[in-house]
Amino acid sequence: MHKIEVRNLHFSYENNEEILKEINLTFDHRSTAIIGQNGAGKTTFVKLLKGLLKPNTGDVIINGINTKDITVAGLAKYIGLVFQNPNDQIFKNKIIDEVMFGPLNIGQTPTEAKENAIKALKTVGLCEKIDENPYDISLSERKLISIASILAMDTEIIIFDEPTIAQDYEGKERIKSIIKDLSAKGKLVLTIIHDMDFVAETFERTIVIAKGKVLLDGTTREVYAYKDVLNEAYLEAPNVTQLCQCLGVKETFLTVEEFIEYKKKDRI
Amino acid sequence: MKKIIVENLKYKYPLTNELALKGISFEVAKGEFIGIVGKNLSGKSTLCQALVGLVPHFYKGSYGGSVIVDGLQVLQSEISELAHKVGIVFQNPFTQVTGAKLTVYEEIAFGLENMGIQREEMKERIDDALKLLDIYQFKDRNPFDLSGGQMQRMAIASIIAMKPEIIVLDEPTSQLDPQGSEEVFKAIQNLSKQGMTVIMIEHKMEKIAKYSDRVMLLHDGEIIDFDTPQKIFSRKDLNDYGVTAPVFTKICKELEIKNEATGLYPITLDETYDLVVKYNA
Numbered sequence: 001m002h003k004i005e006v007r008n009l010h011f012s013y014e015n016n017e018e019i020l021k022e023i024n025l026t027f028d029h030r031s032t033a034i035i036g037q038n039g040a041g042k043t044t045f046v047k048l049l050k051g052l053l054k055p056n057t058g059d060v061i062i063n064g065i066n067t068k069d070i071t072v073a074g075l076a077k078y079i080g081l082v083f084q085n086p087n088d089q090i091f092k093n094k095i096i097d098e099v100m101f102g103p104l105n106i107g108q109t110p111t112e113a114k115e116n117a118i119k120a121l122k123t124v125g126l127c128e129k130i131d132e133n134p135y136d137i138s139l140s141e142r143k144l145i146s147i148a149s150i151l152a153m154d155t156e157i158i159i160f161d162e163p164t165i166a167q168d169y170e171g172k173e174r175i176k177s178i179i180k181d182l183s184a185k186g187k188l189v190l191t192i193i194h195d196m197d198f199v200a201e202t203f204e205r206t207i208v209i210a211k212g213k214v215l216l217d218g219t220t221r222e223v224y225a226y227k228d229v230l231n232e233a234y235l236e237a238p239n240v241t242q243l244c245q246c247l248g249v250k251e252t253f254l255t256v257e258e259f260i261e262y263k264k265k266d267r268i
Numbered sequence: 269m270k271k272i273i274v275e276n277l278k279y280k281y282p283l284t285n286e287l288a289l290k291g292i293s294f295e296v297a298k299g300e301f302i303g304i305v306g307k308n309l310s311g312k313s314t315l316c317q318a319l320v321g322l323v324p325h326f327y328k329g330s331y332g333g334s335v336i337v338d339g340l341q342v343l344q345s346e347i348s349e350l351a352h353k354v355g356i357v358f359q360n361p362f363t364q365v366t367g368a369k370l371t372v373y374e375e376i377a378f379g380l381e382n383m384g385i386q387r388e389e390m391k392e393r394i395d396d397a398l399k400l401l402d403i404y405q406f407k408d409r410n411p412f413d414l415s416g417g418q419m420q421r422m423a424i425a426s427i428i429a430m431k432p433e434i435i436v437l438d439e440p441t442s443q444l445d446p447q448g449s450e451e452v453f454k455a456i457q458n459l460s461k462q463g464m465t466v467i468m469i470e471h472k473m474e475k476i477a478k479y480s481d482r483v484m485l486l487h488d489g490e491i492i493d494f495d496t497p498q499k500i501f502s503r504k505d506l507n508d509y510g511v512t513a514p515v516f517t518k519i520c521k522e523l524e525i526k527n528e529a530t531g532l533y534p535i536t537l538d539e540t541y542d543l544v545v546k547y548n549a
Contacts, residue, residue, distance in 0.1 A: 035445075036445065037445045037447075037448070038415050038416070038417025038418055038421075038443070038444060038445050038448055039414075039415045039417065039418055040445075043415060043416065084416050084443070085360065085362050085416065087360065087362060087363070088362075138308060138309060138313070139359050139360055140308045141308075162416070162442075162443060165442050165443060166308070166359060166360075166439060166442060166471075167308070167471065168306075168307045168308045168471055168510055168511075169307070169471070169510055169511060169512045170307060170308075170510050171308060172471075194417075194443065194444060194445050194446065194449070196446055197515065231447075234445050234446070234447040234448065235445060235446050235447065236446040236447060236450075238515075239474055239514070239515035239516065239537070240515050240519070242537060243515075243516065243519070243537060243540060243541065243544075246537065246541045247541065247544060247545070256515055256518050256519055256522070259519060260519065260522045260523065263519075263523060264523075
């Protein structure tokens with residue numbers, strides 16, 4: 001069982017104000033969305049999990065290893081992070097080399113790395129572009145390349161920072177199924193995201209971060225029932241949930257399908 | 269008065285074999301808020317680049333047809349000349365940041381400096397743009413120390429400060445939190461009410477439905493339809509073009525709830541609420 005434990009974490013950049021305060025969380029097999037206002041500290045938080053930043057006080061323990069006791073390179077075989085901005089992540093001039101870079105650096109043989117890279121590129125639907133330059137393709141495709149690069153590493157923990165940026169309907173559906181497949185395989189999946197409908201349709205657990213603190217933590221359905229707290233955190237419920245709240249429905253519905261089924265059974 | 273006139277626009281990027289835009293024609297009036305929807309690679313971003321002159325002047329390639337923006341023929345105009353009329357907010361804010369300025373304040377001043385705006389007016393415009401996008405408190409920060417969402421707000425502010433006649437926005441709220449995204453849409457709608465013409469690419473269909481005057485559906489470099497959001501999102505073949513209707517429209521399609529007056533499906537939360545309440549009664 002893969003696990004991330006965050007104990008009494010505090011963090012600030014240099015001497016500035018604290019970005020994260022008193023965070024205590026445990027992440028397990030449940031796919032988890034982290035939501036919150038811009039600048040709430042979400043990206044900083046996942047950089048701490050990945051070991052790119054170290055806590056000022058408190059600890060981050062990845063599968064029993066304290067991030068303070070291991071190098072980022074050492075941690076890379078356990079945990080993969082898809083960057084928010086693919087341009088920060090991508091630097092090779094051929095897509096296949098880009099996707100093989102991570103696997104080769106965590107000790108996969110060239111044959112394994114190539115196999116995994118091609119498999120990952122198939123998963124994101126870009127297999128036919130392996131010889132192209134990542135900067136000759138669109139932003140939405142570059143985001144998918146950055147996802148493939150992490151999938152190919154086959155780490156047990158995968159963190160996505162806003163995976164649906166620039167994605168159309170098909171791209172979002174593809175990413176949704178990637179996240180669900182990873183979770184079904186027993187991987188620990190965490191995602192920062194602003195698309196509330198996507199969260200409702202995809203994740204079992206949702207955490208709300210506001211002003212560097214955890215404001216809400218529960219099943220996605222529980223979290224989206226707290227209309228006022230979401231409002232305070234600069235968020236909103238998914239569209240279908242909002243409609244139900246307006247209609248005075250007591251249950252919290254997360255998807256169109258759930259609502260239609262309910263509606264057909266029993267008129268509101 | 270027509271602010272944008274596009275006639276039979278064809279364009280092919282260098283070193284590619286297929287046309288990215290295959291004979292596009294449309295007109296946009298002053299102050300209209302136009303939403304552009306379509307699956308990825310349908311030509312949305314290319315069309316926007318063609319409105320500001322980056323296609324063909326920056327990207328080169330093969331170009332046919334004509335684009336007239338606020339009276340200027342794009343093919344015959346310099347990008348610097350066009351920049352006075354039309355501004356573009358890039359899809360990726362990180363790409364838009366100049367990298368030449370050390371503070372958010374100066375970054376927003378960059379476009380204004382290049383336009384030769386007087387110092388006092390620059391200050392006024394920068395302050396207004398910072399406040400409109402709610403990033404005044406970050407004005408002295410290095411642009412690269414901003415979060416993704418804050419940087420996206422700065423990218424929008426730096427174009428709004430230039431007060432273009434036409435503003436083109438390529439998914440301007442992709443990294444914003446839900447309420448921030450709503451605020452930006454409202455601010456942009458206000459600008460359009462004041463006469464600024466707005467062209468926006470967006471995958472958030474609920475927002476496009478709520479704020480656009482007209483929606484252009486692009487597919488494979490061609491315009492499939494260009495009409496009111498109600499008509500576009502009521503189309504039965506929307507999925508064939510890789511586009512999904514707003515959640516509210518999907519619900520009403522399933523329940524067969526239409527607006528009796530128009531014969532179209534509702535597209536916004538308020539309209540759906542009213543019709544569902546009526547349906548229940």
